[in-house]
Amino acid sequence: MEHTAQISNRGGRWRLYVALLGGPVSQWPEHDFGPTVTVPTVAERSRALTALGFMFTDGAEWEWTEYSETHGDDTSLVRLLASIRVRSRDGGTS
Template sequence: MSEHTAQMSRRDGRWILYVALMGGGVSQWPEHDFGPGNVPTPAERSRALTRLGFVLTGGAEWEWTEYPERPDDDTSPVRLLASVQVCSRDGGLS
């Protein structure tokens, strides 16, 4: 069973969830646009992943990382990135 990393971040005021797939360009990564608003709940994220053909791997939990918009500038706005391990719903490659 191949594992992939799903990530969610805010882009242009919208929360975007995507699955990073090796061997293809970023433009080929499956993604879901939650639109503007609050951070999507874990249940909303799970439903979006299911629609994209993925499920969380056993015991996987979302992890949040913050990073500066401008590296090496401690006054830079902070961005948030959520990550979790997923696999294809059917157990194969997606």
Template sequence: MSEHTAQISIRDGRWCLYVALMGAPGSLWPEHFFGRSVQVPTVAERSRALTALGFVSVDGAEWEWTEYSETPDDDTSPVRLLASIRVRPRAGGAS
């Protein structure tokens, strides 16, 4: 069964979870926007969003967080957060 990477980050002022489908245009990647921007969606909320998109996390996979500067090589630039996890299509899923 194929594996993909799901990621979550702030987009347009809201947290957005999406599944990177390599070979497909980014505009066709499944995505889910959460309704708030202040709090990071919980693991349970992320899991429900993945399920709604037709995916589940790979056994043993955990969310890994990375921070990066909005403007590379500028240590005064706002920091952005990005998390990722390995996923696979769920049995009977939409993918």
């Protein structure tokens, strides 16, 4: 089964999580990279996903999106969000 993994930054901390449909957000697997000014590398993100029990799907690439913190306000802070398709390492539903 495929899922979407996302990485975003809030308060100077990059956080990676896997969105599991049908379950509460509080139970989504996540990894906090701690305070950092740089975006975690693809290798760091891959290691974090592996530790959470997931891996990239074949041919998957990170897709970056920017959005305003306050919708409709072009003076608002811009946030970055990246997504990628992943699957459970064991082939289950994780």
